[in-house]
Amino acid sequence: MECFFYENLNETQRKITLSELESKHTKALRIKIGEQVLITNGCGLSASGILSAYNKSGNEIEIKNFYQDLNELKQDITLAFGIPDNNDRLDMIVEKCTELGAKELVPLISKTVDVHARNIRSERLNAKSLSAIKQSKRSILPSITEPVFLDDLVKNFDRWDLVILADENGESKFELNNSSKILILTGPEGGFTKYEIDTISNNPNVIKISLSNTRLRAETAAIAALSNIVSRCI
Numbered sequence: 001m002e003c004f005f006y007e008n009l010n011e012t013q014r015k016i017t018l019s020e021l022e023s024k025h026t027k028a029l030r031i032k033i034g035e036q037v038l039i040t041n042g043c044g045l046s047a048s049g050i051l052s053a054y055n056k057s058g059n060e061i062e063i064k065n066f067y068q069d070l071n072e073l074k075q076d077i078t079l080a081f082g083i084p085d086n087n088d089r090l091d092m093i094v095e096k097c098t099e100l101g102a103k104e105l106v107p108l109i110s111k112t113v114d115v116h117a118r119n120i121r122s123e124r125l126n127a128k129s130l131s132a133i134k135q136s137k138r139s140i141l142p143s144i145t146e147p148v149f150l151d152d153l154v155k156n157f158d159r160w161d162l163v164i165l166a167d168e169n170g171e172s173k174f175e176l177n178n179s180s181k182i183l184i185l186t187g188p189e190g191g192f193t194k195y196e197i198d199t200i201s202n203n204p205n206v207i208k209i210s211l212s213n214t215r216l217r218a219e220t221a222a223i224a225a226l227s228n229i230v231s232r233c234i
Contacts, residue, residue, distance in 0.1 A: 090107075095128045150196055
């Protein structure tokens with residue numbers, strides 16, 4: 001069952017008309033009249049239905065059932081990641097971490113982040129994330145913040161029950177301790193400095209975890225760290 005996006009989906013509707021773009025996707029995917037599809041509004045509501053008509057103004061979907069928070073984790077996970085120098089690597093972090101279930105993505109400015117990498121294109125990243133929720137059949141579109149300085153993020157650690165720092169000197173065995181709001185931090189290409197690691201670690205709700213015996217690229221570390229935590233949440 002393929003998934004499509006309809007921003008104004010609500011539980012009073014029994015029939016909706018897809019946008020021109022989403023209608024083109026039904027054609028590209030060769031969805032036939034009468035075939036089942038999934039619809040999401042990106043805000044937690046999904047619906048199953050059937051393609052009932054082709055129209056130039058937009059294809060029609062007849063709604064059958066509604067679902068709240070379909071395919072979402074019970075835990076609220078934020079990933080804060082050092083911004084990579086390469087846009088393709090940035091796209092990969094957003095795409096794959098959306099598929100894995102992150103609720104919030106925070107591009108992080110630390111000492112070793114290249115100054116030119118800080119000018120991210122929010123529209124491009126949101127488009128990547130939207131495509132990923134349809135691929136993974138999620139019901140929530142993650143929020144992607146503007147780039148945040150590490151020092152400012154540290155000041156707000158009390159937003160989360162647990163803060164997890166990916167660090168080569170961290171532990172391989174750890175517990176989430178029933179935490180419902182989790183922040184994961186991964187570094188940029190040059191890693192966090194010793195001062196930054198000490199600043200992060202000097203907080204009571206922080207644990208350090210090791211991801212691998214090998215040195216990982218920034219995008220690999222972000223995806224691996226989130227995968228590690230998600231596997232413990234399922």
